[in-house]
Amino acid sequence: MNARHQQIIQLVNTRGSIAVSELAQITGVSEVTVRQDLNMLERDQFLRRVHGSALALDSDDVGMRMNTRYGIKQAIASHAASLINEGESVFIEGGSTNALLARTLSDRRDVTVITVSHYIAHLLKEAACEVIVLGGMLQKSSESMVGPLTRYCVQQVHFHKAFVGVDGWHAETGFTGRNMLRCDVVDAVLAKGVETFVLTDSSKFGQIHPYPLSPGFQVRRVITDSALHPTLLTQLQEQNVAVIQVNEKVV
The missing domain is CATH 3.40.50.1360 (Rossmann fold)
Incomplete structure (x- = not known):
């Protein structure tokens, strides 16, 4: 996990949900890259993807x-x-x-x-x-x-x-x-x-x-x-x- 991934997780957890376009603007990478990041983070159960956005998991998982x-x-x-x-x-x-x-x-x-x-x-x-x-x-x-x-x-x-x-x-x-x-x-x-x-x-x-x-x-x-x-x-x-x-x- 790199610094951008940690930044994305923090943004999602703080706001509850955030659009792909805004994540791209904040992190300074393309929307394609953000979608790839979100796919990986969803696979590893750090967040949940919906169309055009990422949602926070309501989770008590300490390791996560x-x-x-x-x-x-x-x-x-x-x-x-x-x-x-x-x-x-x-x-x-x-x-x-x-x-x-x-x-x-x-x-x-x-x-x-x-x-x-x-x-x-x-x-x-x-x-x-x-x-x-x-x-x-x-x-x-x-x-x-x-x-x-x-x-x-x-x-x-x-x-x-x-x-x-x-x-x-x-x-x-x-x-x-x-x-x-x-x-x-x-x-x-x-x-x-x-x-x-x-x-x-x-x-x-x-x-x-x-x-x-x-x-x-x-x-x-x-x-x-x-x-x-x-x-x-x-x-x-x-x-x-x-x-x-x-x-x-x-x-």
Whole structure:
């Protein structure tokens, strides 16, 4: 996958749908080349083609989303990993950026990773770090554990830091998600009062999804990329959210 393919995936996922003619104009190649790109990306299940346009897949597939904006997500994950001290236990919730964080920690024998993500657990099956997988109901689409048993497991374990994902943030709604059960798991983590970081790229800011995180447990730290719009950065800071911005890794 080249840089143009990643750009196309990002455009499609951000807008939901986009015309072939506009993709050609933005990427600086012919419509014929764009159609060839779309054929390949549809074959590999990154998007769906319709006549004259490309549509985003409504997918929770973590492996697929790891390839979208990969350089940015890896930069966020690398910075998050640098904040984890020797001997710490860390909770990693799920999602593509958190999966990259887990992979970054895989060689660290001095760290214990606690997760609800079976995708992350599988990623770390040969890792040097210790891995604890919490129980619950398996949400097959995201390969993540959810439900009352998962909430109970979160309450029964202890960790120094937590890293969670979100689907959107807006000044009027705060952090929101597409899935109620996964938001419930994040709320259980926030209720513990440990140092918690949201890991997400800047495309999520300004978006609103159906399920808000509990207003009783506020996220106070965000790690995102340097493309975050200055107005959104100001709004976050006005709500006492500390924002760390990183530059994209060239891959």
